[in-house]
Amino acid sequence: MLEYRVEARRIDAHGSVAHCKDAEVRLDTDVNGSRDAFNPAEMLLAALAACMIKGIERAAPMLKFGLRGVEVRLHGVRQDAPPRMSDIDYEIVVDTDEDDRRIELLHTNVRKYGTIFNTVSAAAKLSGRMVRKG
Structure with missing residues (x-):
């Protein structure tokens, strides 16, 4: 079986970030939405x-x-x-x-x-x- 690991953390009330390997993805976790990240x-x-x-x-x-x-x-x-x-x-x-x-x-x-x-x-x-x- 393959296993995967991703870690995410809240930056502030407007967004978060996820990390995996050497990659980073900004996340839209703002309750009002954000145009510069994926919800x-x-x-x-x-x-x-x-x-x-x-x-x-x-x-x-x-x-x-x-x-x-x-x-x-x-x-x-x-x-x-x-x-x-x-x-x-x-x-x-x-x-x-x-x-x-x-x-x-x-x-x-x-x-x-x-x-x-x-x-x-x-x-x-x-x-x-x-x-x-x-």
């Missing part, structure tokens, strides 16, 4: 996007999938009672010359082997598509 819901979506891109980076060489770039667009809907992310829609845009069947194969790998993808999909309605950059 917890946005961090969840960013983690999901990172998982998708990392999954593509892992699968592409095994599938011999030609890839020039990837963009992930996410939209999350928050339910109020109880508070939770109820729906997340995504679009993964791949810059590739591969055919539609190969793009769907790559998408299947992202859905099947992503740690964060599988964790989030067990807790919220997660749906989306992978398309060729047009």
Whole structure:
């Protein structure tokens, strides 16, 4: 089993910071919000996007999938009672010359082997598509 460690601390009433390895991420923990940091819901979506891109980076060489770039667009809907992310829609845009069947194969790998993808999909309605950059 793999294990992960992140430490976070409050800076002041307007924000916090998380540390992992040699990296630092500013967090929006201000009750009024902050435009220059990710709030917890946005961090969840960013983690999901990172998982998708990392999954593509892992699968592409095994599938011999030609890839020039990837963009992930996410939209999350928050339910109020109880508070939770109820729906997340995504679009993964791949810059590739591969055919539609190969793009769907790559998408299947992202859905099947992503740690964060599988964790989030067990807790919220997660749906989306992978398309060729047009």
